[in-house]
Amino acid sequence: MEKKTIQVDSNIPKSVLIGFILAFVTVFTVEHFSTFSYIPNLSTPSIDNSGKIVLSGxxxxxxxxxxxxxxxxxxGTRIDLPTNGMMCSELLYDSEFRSYSNKIVLYAKSVFNDYKYLLLFWMAYTLIVLFFKRYRLKVLILTFPITITNCENKIVQEKTSIQSDSTAQNLKRTQNIPQPQKEQIKHAFVVFKVRDKYFDHKESVMVTGIFDTPFFIDADEEYKILDDVQEQCRLQLFDKNILERFMMRFDSYAQASREKERILKINSTTYPEQYEPDLTDSVSTSVNNY
Structure with missing residues (x-):
């Protein structure tokens, strides 16, 4: 005959033990709200002057x-406790019977008198512990993204609220501030006519990128711009002789870009040797063996 091995999940005994401990602690805590009452032993009844027995004397x-x-x-369980020959005075407040060291024993015993509730809590706690041991990872996986999403939404809402308040305050401050007028500028670029130093001494034209300049500039400022641009282009010009350099300025960026295309023969089939004077709004200098 084949021997069949029955395997018991190790989580079950642990869960049962944890459930019992939790149930006992719960019922034991509830028992602290118990009330105690007693009936005095009036073996010798009180008799009034007329010879009648007084029951409530x-x-x-x-x-x-x-x-x-x-x-x-x-x-709701009523438990009969042994009197052990105690006097009624021993059950009053501040007596030895009322001390916690004596009552804790009664609370522990009363837990088993309320065994039905102990079993009920035991089963409930055991099932809860088993559920969380088996499905805790799934529960965490399901609840973790929801928690993160709620936190992110809260942060976004707080940021939006702060930004809205800040925007409203800034708008309020700037409503009465006069806006500065837009500065007038001209779009410019520099053209270098160059010749190779070391090879075939071929002449060519180099054009810089388009940059902004003040609308009104004098000759000193123009020459300063030319020198600054030439210094920035020194790596491209180190093996070339500069024959001529000049700056061209235009009212719009489109005009400047179209003129660059014409000079560099982009979108153009003709390339004149000389530039039209009315397009050049700057100085022009000839440099030999610069």
Whole structure:
């Protein structure tokens, strides 16, 4: 016969033990809200002057023994406790019976008197522990993105709110501030006529990129711009002799770009040797063996 091995998931015994501990602690904590009551043992009834028995008369707690002692739990269970010959005075406040060291034993015993609730909590906690041990990763995987999304949405909302408040405040401040007028400029580029130093001494034209210049400039400023541009282009000009250099300026960027295309023979079939004077709004200098 084949031997069949029955394997028990190790999580089950652990979950059962954890469930019992949690259930015991829960019921034990609830038992702390129990109430205690007693009935005095009035074996010698009180008789009034007319010879009648007084059922609700007063008695001396120091000499009257306890007839019955009860503990009522929050679950509604009434437990008969032994009197052990105690006097009624021993059950009053600040007495030895009322001390926690004595009552903790009664609370622990009452847990098993309320065994139905102990079993109920035990089963519930065991199922909860088993569920989280088996599905905790899935639960975390499902809830983690939702948590992150909520946090991101909250951050975005806070940022949007802050930006809206900041924009409103800035708009309020700038409403009464006069806006400065846009500075007038001209778009310019520099043209270099050059000749190779070391090879076939071929002449060619080099054109810089388009840059902005003030609308009104004098001759000193123009020459300064030419020198600055030539210094920036020194790597491209180190093996060439500069024959001529000049700057051309235009009111619009499109005009400047079209003139560059004409000079560099882009989108053009003809290339005149001389530039039209009315297109050159700057100085022109000839440099020999610069």
């Amino acid at each position: 007063t008695y001396d707690t120091r000499t009257t023994p306890v007839g019955a002692l009860y503990q009522t739990t929050p679950f």
